[in-house]
Amino acid sequence: DAGVTQSPTHLIKTRGQQVTLRCSPISGHKSVSWYQQVLGQGPQFIFQYYEKEERGRGNFPDRFSARQFPNYSSELNVNALLLGDSALYLCASSWDPNEKLFFGSGTQLSVL
């Protein structure tokens, strides 16, 4: 079975641009979470979606938004990129919000 897949794997943007990151969960998983991992730190929670509804949001500005589609895949959007948004963005899926998370390999975003 395929694991959690994320695209693209790497992305380079300039300040002020917008970016969309995509995630396909493991088949049958209805919960998708997004985390930001800055170099040298642990992942920080951004969003969780379950059954296409937002279940939780971390301490991130409104420039960050996400959605989950009927097939349970998800997109993370970041507007007006800042240098500090450079990070590894991880998507994780699970059977339900309280089960263990299965992580994708991430999208490495560089903002220049």
Added chain:
Amino acid sequence: AQSVAQPEDQVNVAEGNPLTVKCTYSVSGNPYLFWYVQYPNRGLQFLLKYITGDNLVKGSYGFEAEFNKSQTSFHLKKPSALVSDSALYFCAVRDIPSNTGKLIFGQGTTLQVKP
């Protein structure tokens, strides 16, 4: 607020020796604790979790963790380290009050196993 701390940035151990990676937690209520491992250019992989029950939890790849309520610790252990165990290890606690499944991660500990 829920939090975890990993006091060591790096742990060095010789292959074949036992290893311990430390984690302490601060929670309100019962802790739901996890260990994940991250290899270079990869996402996080689940190792084990503690929710309730035996204080010694067995996980993947021969790892285990010991839950100690009085010391609020959840240290990761392995009896005999392998060079392939070299990676970045994260302790995490589930943020129960938020009811979102959100995990709060520690800063991570780099494990270096030398042959």
